[in-house]
Amino acid sequence: MNxxxxxxxxxxxxxxxxxxxxxxxxxxxxxxxxxxxxxxxxALVEGGFRVIxxxxxxxxxxxxxxxxxxxxxxxxxxxxVALTMKLGIRRPHIVGHDWGAAIAWMYAFLMPRRLDHLAxxxxxxxxxxxxxxxxxxxxxxxxxxxxxxxxxxxxxxxNGWRLFKEIxxxxxxxxxxxxxxxxxxxxxxxxxxxxxxxxxxxxxxxARPFPPVLAPTLGIWGAGDKALLEEGMSASGKYxxxxxxxxxxxxxxxxxxLDAPDEVNKLLLGFLGTEQAAHEERRPRRRx
Amino acid sequence: MTVDYADVVIAGGGIxxxxxxxxxxxxxxxxxxxxxxxxxxxxxxxEWLAPWGIREAQRLGVYDCFGAGxxxxxxxxxxxxxxxxEDEVEAVDMTRFIPGIGGPMSFPHHxxxxxxxxxxxxxxxxxxxDAARVTVxxxxxxxxxxxxxxxxxxxxxxxxxxxxxxxxTVGRQIGVRMRNSMHHWGGGMMVEGMDGWPAxxxxxxxxxxxxxxxxxxxxxxxxxxxxxxxVNKLRYRGPGGVERFLAAFELDCLPDRGKAVTxxxxxxxxxxxxxxxSVPEGPPLTEGVVLIGDEAGNADTVLGTGLSCALRxxxxxxxxxxxxxxxxxxxxxxxxxxxxxxxxxxxxxxxxISRLHVEFGPAATxxxxxxxKLMAKNFAAQVTGLLNMVAxxxxxxxxxxxxxxxxxxxxxx
Ligand SMILES: Cc1cc2nc3c(=O)[nH]c(=O)nc-3n(C[C@H](O)[C@H](O)[C@H](O)COP(=O)(O)OP(=O)(O)OC[C@H]3O[C@@H](n4cnc5c(N)ncnc54)[C@H](O)[C@@H]3O)c2cc1C
Numbered sequence: 001m002n003x004x005x006x007x008x009x010x011x012x013x014x015x016x017x018x019x020x021x022x023x024x025x026x027x028x029x030x031x032x033x034x035x036x037x038x039x040x041x042x043a044l045v046e047g048g049f050r051v052i053x054x055x056x057x058x059x060x061x062x063x064x065x066x067x068x069x070x071x072x073x074x075x076x077x078x079x080x081v082a083l084t085m086k087l088g089i090r091r092p093h094i095v096g097h098d099w100g101a102a103i104a105w106m107y108a109f110l111m112p113r114r115l116d117h118l119a120x121x122x123x124x125x126x127x128x129x130x131x132x133x134x135x136x137x138x139x140x141x142x143x144x145x146x147x148x149x150x151x152x153x154x155x156x157x158x159n160g161w162r163l164f165k166e167i168x169x170x171x172x173x174x175x176x177x178x179x180x181x182x183x184x185x186x187x188x189x190x191x192x193x194x195x196x197x198x199x200x201x202x203x204x205x206x207a208r209p210f211p212p213v214l215a216p217t218l219g220i221w222g223a224g225d226k227a228l229l230e231e232g233m234s235a236s237g238k239y240x241x242x243x244x245x246x247x248x249x250x251x252x253x254x255x256x257x258l259d260a261p262d263e264v265n266k267l268l269l270g271f272l273g274t275e276q277a278a279h280e281e282r283r284p285r286r287r288x
Numbered sequence: 289m290t291v292d293y294a295d296v297v298i299a300g301g302g303i304x305x306x307x308x309x310x311x312x313x314x315x316x317x318x319x320x321x322x323x324x325x326x327x328x329x330x331x332x333x334x335e336w337l338a339p340w341g342i343r344e345a346q347r348l349g350v351y352d353c354f355g356a357g358x359x360x361x362x363x364x365x366x367x368x369x370x371x372x373x374e375d376e377v378e379a380v381d382m383t384r385f386i387p388g389i390g391g392p393m394s395f396p397h398h399x400x401x402x403x404x405x406x407x408x409x410x411x412x413x414x415x416x417x418d419a420a421r422v423t424v425x426x427x428x429x430x431x432x433x434x435x436x437x438x439x440x441x442x443x444x445x446x447x448x449x450x451x452x453x454x455x456x457t458v459g460r461q462i463g464v465r466m467r468n469s470m471h472h473w474g475g476g477m478m479v480e481g482m483d484g485w486p487a488x489x490x491x492x493x494x495x496x497x498x499x500x501x502x503x504x505x506x507x508x509x510x511x512x513x514x515x516x517x518x519v520n521k522l523r524y525r526g527p528g529g530v531e532r533f534l535a536a537f538e539l540d541c542l543p544d545r546g547k548a549v550t551x552x553x554x555x556x557x558x559x560x561x562x563x564x565x566s567v568p569e570g571p572p573l574t575e576g577v578v579l580i581g582d583e584a585g586n587a588d589t590v591l592g593t594g595l596s597c598a599l600r601x602x603x604x605x606x607x608x609x610x611x612x613x614x615x616x617x618x619x620x621x622x623x624x625x626x627x628x629x630x631x632x633x634x635x636x637x638x639x640x641i642s643r644l645h646v647e648f649g650p651a652a653t654x655x656x657x658x659x660x661k662l663m664a665k666n667f668a669a670q671v672t673g674l675l676n677m678v679a680x681x682x683x684x685x686x687x688x689x690x691x692x693x694x695x696x697x698x699x700x701x
Contacts, residue, residue: 160393170507184410
C-alpha cells in the first residue's frame with residue numbers, strides 16, 4: 001500500500017488513503033504503524049469505505065519529534081483533526097487500537113460533531129482506567145516501565161533489545177517492531193507517547209469528569225489480552241450515551257486486528273454507519 | 289558503460305563490507321556497496337557473535353542492526369559433552385566477560401546484513417545488489433568495474449575495500465595469496481520449533497564423531513552447527529541429508545537425548561563446507577585497495593570469532609579512512625600490525641581447540657577427559673577458552689606459547 005505524505009500540525013504524517021465512500025480513520029497503537037491495519041484496509045475498501053490510516057507521529061514513516069511535550073494526547077488528536085480537515089473530511093468514523101483507541105476516545109470527547117461512529121479495540125474508556133483495580137495495574141506494569149527518561153532507551157536496547165523482546169513476546173508484529181524502533185529517533189518517540197501521557201503523577205490525580213460519548217460506539221476486546229483486562233472495555237459502556245455494543249473475541253490477544261482479522265473486519269463492517277447517533281443533550285445555557 | 293565516482297567502493301556486503309559502508313557513509317564519505325546477491329539470503333555463515341564483537345558493533349554504530357535483525361543474547365553455556373558426567377555439567381555464565389556488554393549474541397546473519405545495508409543507504413551510501421563480475425584495478429586512483437542488468441558499470445574511486453569473504457575475489461586480483469589449511473568439515477542449518485530448548489542456553493560439545501553447537505535465537509529458533517571429520521564429508525549431503533543432520537543431535541549428553549533439537553523443523557538451507565583457515569602470505573592490501581573480513585584471512589570457524597574479526601577490521605580501517613587524508617598503504621600499517629597479531633593468536637587458539645574438540649575416537653575422548661581434569665585443577669589451562677569471549681589482545685600471553693600447547697598435549701596424551 002502506497003503512503004502519501006502531508007504536513008499538519010508541525011509534523012509530517014505518512015498515511016494510507018484507499019477506496020471511495022464514507023471515510024474511516026484507522027488509528028494504530030504502540031509500537032505499530034498503519035501496517036497494523038493491512039487486513040482491515042482492503043476489507044473496508046471492498047465494503048465501500050474510504051479508508052485513511054495514518055502513521056501517527058513518532059511511528060512508521062511519519063515525523064518523530066524528540067521532545068516529550070510533542071506527544072500529549074491533545075496534540076495527537078489535533079493531528080487527526082488537522083489531517084481530516086486537510087483531506088476535506090467532515091465527519092469520519094474513527095477506529096482505534098491500543099494507544100490509537102485512547103486517541104479515538106479523546107477525539108470523541110473533544111470533537112463530538114466531527115465524529116460519526118466510534119470503534120475502540122483493546123483499550124476502554126479512560127474513566128474505567130482512572131480507578132484501576134490492582135490487577136489492572138499489574139497488567140500494565142510495562143507502561144510504568146517507560147517512565148525513566150533516558151535510561152529506558154538504553155535498558156531496552158541492551159543485550160540486543162532483550163528486555164523489549166521479553167515484554168513483547170511473540171505478540172503482534174513482534175519481529176517487525178524492532179526494525180521500526182531501531183530507526184533514528186524512533187524509540188525515543190515511541191516511548192514519549194507513554195512519558196507524555198501516563199506519568200505516575202497523572203495516575204494519582206483524581207479522575208476528572210469526561211464528557212459523555214454521543215457517537216454509536218463499538219468496543220472490542222480479545223480474551224487473550226495480557227496487558228489489559230476485560231472490565232476496562234466491558235465497563236466502558238456506562239460512559240457512552242450513544243448506542244453501545246461490546247464484543248469479546250475469544251481467539252485473539254491484544255493485537256486484535258492481526259490475531260482475528262476476519263472477525264474484526266466482520267464486526268467493523270457490521271457496525272460502521274449502521275446506527276443513529278444519540279442526540280446531543282440540551283443543556284440550559286449557563287449564565288455568567 | 290556508466291562511469292561514476294566515489295570516495296570508497298566496497299566489494300561484498302557481508303558483515304565486514306556492510307558495516308564499513310554504514311560507518312563511512314555516516315562519516316560523510318561517498319560510498320558504493322557492491323553485493324553479488326540479488327537479495328540477502330541465508331548463506332549459512334557465522335551467527336554467534338562474541339561479546340568483544342558486540343563491542344565492535346557498538347563502536348561502528350551498527351549495534352541496533354543486530355538486535356533489530358533478530359539478535360538474541362545467550363547467557364549460559366551448558367558444558368554437555370561425552371567427557372563430562374551428568375553431575376559434572378556446569379552452566380558457564382557468559383554475561384560477565386566484558387562489563388556492560390552481556391552474553392554473546394546469536395542472530396540471523398542475512399537479516400542483519402540486510403539491515404546494515406539499509407542503514408548505510410539511509411546514511412547516503414549507494415547499494416548495488418546483483419553486482420556481477422567485479423574487477424578491481426589497484427592504483428592511486430583505483431577503478432572498479434562490474435555488471436548489472438543495466439549493463440557494464442565503472443566506478444573511479446579513491447579507495448576500494450575488498451570484503452567478498454573466502455571467495456577472495458578482490459584479493460586474488462591484487463595478488464594476495466593465502467596459505468590454507470583444513471582440519472575438519474562443518475555444516476550448519478537454521479531451525480525453528482525448538483520450544484523445548486531453554487532460550488538462554490547454548491550447547492557446544494563433542495560426542496561420538498561430531499562436535500555440535502546449538503545457538504538459540506529466541507522464539508524457538510536456533511542455529512545448529514556440526515563439525516565432523518573429513519572422512520564423513522558426504523554424510524549430510526544428498527537426499528535425506530537434512531534428516532541425518534538433525535538426527536546427529538540425538539546425543540546421550542544432551543537432555544532427553546537431544547529431543548528438542550532432533551524434533552526441530554528446518555528453517556533454512558543446510559550447508560556443508562570444509563573448515564578452512566587462511567593466513568595471507570603478504571600484507572592484505574596494495575595501493576588503493578585494502579582487504580577486510582574473511583577476505584583478509586581467517587581462523588578456523590570452530591572458534592566463532594570470524595564475525596568479531598570482520599567487525600574489528602571494518603572499524604580499524606574506517607577509523608583510518610575517516611581520520612585523515614593519507615590513504616596510502618603506509619597509513620594502514622597499524623591495521624596490518626594489529627591484524628597480524630590477532631590472526632596469529634586466533635589461528636593458534638583455533639588449532640588447539642580443533643585438536644581437542646574436533647578429533648574423534650577413544651583416544652581423543654580420553655584426552656578430552658584428562659584435559660578437563662587438568663583444567664579443573666589448574667584454572668590457567670582454560671586460557672584458550674577465553675579466546676572466543678574477550679578480544680585476542682586481552683587473553684594472557686602464556687596461552688599462545690608453544691610451551692603451553694606442548695605441555696597441554698603432553699600431559700594429557
Ligand atoms: C558455517 C560457518 C559458521 C561460522 N560460525 C561462526 C560463528 O559462529 N561466529 C563467528 O564469529 N564466525 C563464524 N564464522 C565465520 C564468519 O561467518 C565469517 O568470518 C564472516 O561472515 C566474515 O564476514 P565477511 O563479511 O568478511 O564475509 P562474508 O560473510 O563471506 O560476506 C561476503 C559478502 O560478499 C558477497 N560477495 C562475495 N563475492 C562477491 C563478489 N565477487 N562481488 C560482490 N559481492 C560478493 C557475499 O555475497 C557476501 O554477502 C562461520 C563461518 C561459516 C562458514
